[in-house]
Amino acid sequence: MKNLSVPLLALPRAAKRMVVVALDFCLALVSVWVAFYLRIDQTGLPVLQQGYVYLLAPLFAFPIFVRLGLYRAIFRYTGMAALASTAKAVALYGIVFFSALIVLKLEGVPRSVGLIQPMLFLLMVGASRALARFWLAGTAGKLRAHEGRLLIYGAGEAGVQTASALAVTRQYRLMGFIDDDSAKIGSTINGLDIMSPDDVPDAVERMGVSDILLAIPSMARAQRNAVIDKLRELPVHVRTLPGMVDLASGRVTIRDFQELDIEDLLGRAPVPPDAALLARNLAGKSVLVTGAGGSIGSELCRQIVLENPKRLILVEHNEFGLYSIHHELERLLDERHSQTEVVPLLASVANLRRLREICELYRPETVYHAAAYKHVPLVECNPAEGVMNNVFGTLNMARAAMESGVEYFVLVSTDKAVRPTNVMGASKRMAELALQAMAAKTALDFSMLDGSGARVATPNRTVFAMVRFGNVLGSSGSVVPLFRRQLAGGGPLTVTHEEVTRYFMTIPEAAQLVLQAGAMAHGGEVFVLDMGQSVKIVDLARRMVQLSGLSVRDENHPAGDIEIQITGLRPGEKLYEELLIGDNPETTAHRRIMKAREDFVPWEALVADLLALRQAAEANDRESIGSILTQHVHGYGQPMNDAETLPMPTMS
Known part of the structure; x- marks a missing residue:
């Protein structure tokens, strides 16, 4: 199956659509044959005017499918919205098909075939889309290795949408959800467990989690800061959601996820203006x-x-x-x-x-x-x-x-x-x-x-x-953008003095x-x-290293990832x-x-x-x-x- 799917995915978009059209043509004919079999126990070739039914089924289906956009969908990204569109298209087709059989009164064709065939057709078309999604998306995901294992903090709407986006990209393997709502803990979403925040350290070690994504847009700043403080002690990279518009569009990849806000790093919330x-x-x-x-x-x-x-x-x-x-x-x-x-x-x-x-x-x-x-x-x-x-x-x-x-x-x-x-x-x-x-x-x-x-x-x-x-923060010469550049380059993070603090x-x-x-x-x-x-600059540097899923290299941890280097106060610089x-x-x-x-x-x-x-x-x-x-x-x-x-x- 994998050998078949790889060349199929490499085909031009027009060729892929022709494959889908051919598949639907076959499904239309098969569903008519099965309808006759179920209704009059007929297994042979069509007799009398039954051949017209085999002609009418694809003739009515394709214009309706094209009009409702079924052939613009990408199979491996098919979701509930696409399946709902398929159901609408087949329902409209069923009305037209059934009406035609009643009006034409074809010899040898029971009217109930006009009801049975559309239901069979819907089942077959929907199954073909669902199977294609799992087959092709799975193959596309296997063509590249997972970049890590991910937990989503937040089992609400934002978390579920994020999980759907990740299921498409397959860049990260989603291991589960975290939520502090006791009513949700112990439940599952698409087969993935929702765990308590207290269980996260054990889950990170047991599952080999490398990243945690915050999907808690409605959480108050104080609670959010408390969550981040707990997570920064773990060897994971903590990030937050992009804009909900991009998330809902289905175009989100893990590279679109954002580093934590400056307010998250500093632990203070701005006051709304007067x-x-x-x-x-x-x-x-x-x-x-x-x-x-x-x-x-x-x-x-x-x-x-x-x-x-x-x-x-x-x-x-x-x-x-x-x-x-x-x-x-x-x-x-x-x-x-x-x-x-x-x-x-x-x-x-x-x-x-x-x-x-x-x-x-x-x-x-x-x-x-x-x-x-x-x-x-x-x-x-x-x-x-x-x-x-x-x-x-x-x-x-x-x-x-x-x-x-x-x-x-x-x-x-x-x-x-x-x-x-x-x-x-x-x-x-x-x-x-x-x-x-x-x-x-x-x-x-x-x-x-x-x-x-x-x-x-x-x-x-x-x-x-x-x-x-x-x-x-964010001005020319500001320390946070400097630290982010130094982190991206593998360090070290440079701090002028161990005791230097700033507002x-x-x-x-x-x-x-x-x-x-x-x-x-x-x-x-x-x-x-x-x-x-005031914030101690060396503490800010440590926090940024930890929230990036890395560890600080120092005398006590010589095997750490990133060194914090003390460079000495610059001319005219104060400790605070x-x-x-x-x-x-x-x-x-x-x-x-x-x-x-x-x-x-x-x-x-x-x-x-x-x-x-x-x-x-x-x-x-x-x-x-x-x-x-x-x-x-x-x-x-x-x-x-x-x-x-x-x-x-x-x-x-």
Whole structure:
């Protein structure tokens, strides 16, 4: 049988259909012969007008079968839907066939043959499809070896659909189901046992299970995290379902199954956004985003267009980054039939004149300033450029916004601005100080900063605010994509220090919280996002190795699969990051957004040092840059060990 099926599967699609047509032709004739035998015990050749019945059966059947698509189905993928279609087609054929025999009144043909033959025909056609499915699908599966043994966690609808998809692909051998519903435990689905979660460790060892697929889309995040924590101790690769549309289509293979979400790895659930806060400064407004092509800037843009602003102005100095986000937003707006105007503008925040032109021409009402140099080691090697972009780029954008009457200006800041040990963090804190000082003044004189003699006070009606948060996952340089690339390459996973910890948040959640925090601003606030518990990077690395079905290679397990390599802290890097300079942050209307209580330097006292800092940066005078930053930024300039051993503040 196997020798016959292999060349059959290799035939062109048209040839396969002709084989099916020939089979149905034979089944139509055989079912007529059996009907005569059952009705009048006739085993010989047709007599009188019985020959017409043998002619009518295929003549009526084939047009109906073609019309209802029976010959478009692929036999080895045949399921209940295809069998139901077959039943409908034969039922329609039976009505036509029976009616014809009654009308024609053929001699020697009992009318009951018109009832018996369609029932026999249905039985034969349905059996032929079912047998072909098991024969051909089995052969196709045997042509390649199973890639592993799989358990599906979840015996609900999603789990059953997944099992059906796997039965077709035969890439993995399905060993059973796992479910925590006591009513299901002990039952079977298609002959496969449904087991309790407590039985999984034994089943993994006994059955040689290599993979577990999570098919629990409706499970609450806390329960899901508990399930994952139990599974990561087992030597199995844990993955999750793709989209249900792809699953239902029957096109799913095991390669379409996804690695666990970042939220699964970190064990925290995002808080749903407050729709009113999101829309407050966006709906119907003209909004400008700097750094629009970056990780955070681009996500801000995606979130903003969902709130139907009048205009979204994209400011970005990277041409490809600007092209990418503009193209993506145009497609998104077309899908939503939105009237939002998107304006892509190439510009550097270091160019005050260009920023003024943009603000005067497009008159934004809300500005989100996400443009920054953020990679700690790179800015450490290029302190002058870091200061010019992060401090004076922010100041330029704030000036242009204030002069054009922007209502809200929100700086996207970082946890590295708190007691920084690096130039990047210190430059971001200096930018915060400049905005805090500007927010405290009803009018501002920039003549000293410009080096001009004429003193002109510009009215300040802009609400300035800052939003500070930690690492976002998926951004350029983020640790999770790095670890996944290293895992795919066989390791090692590189961690800078065994004790290094970081706060983490997904990019969409961070962007939503930035938009909501900005909507609560009244002027000068430093908003701090509650990042949850900090995560030990080496623990995150171990978790990713374990959930990939691999083991960590170390001194205690020299035969493990993947090594975790400690590379040493990079220049300016801390063991942990903080979100607060002071203590006791104030709560806000959003439970994930707090307001820091932090001192700042008045504009009159700060402006002279800003001028000196700019002159030092223009001259690439590293010593003077460091001296000025040390003077104003709390914690900067301390020895690295001192900064690392400061007590960690609490967010509660």
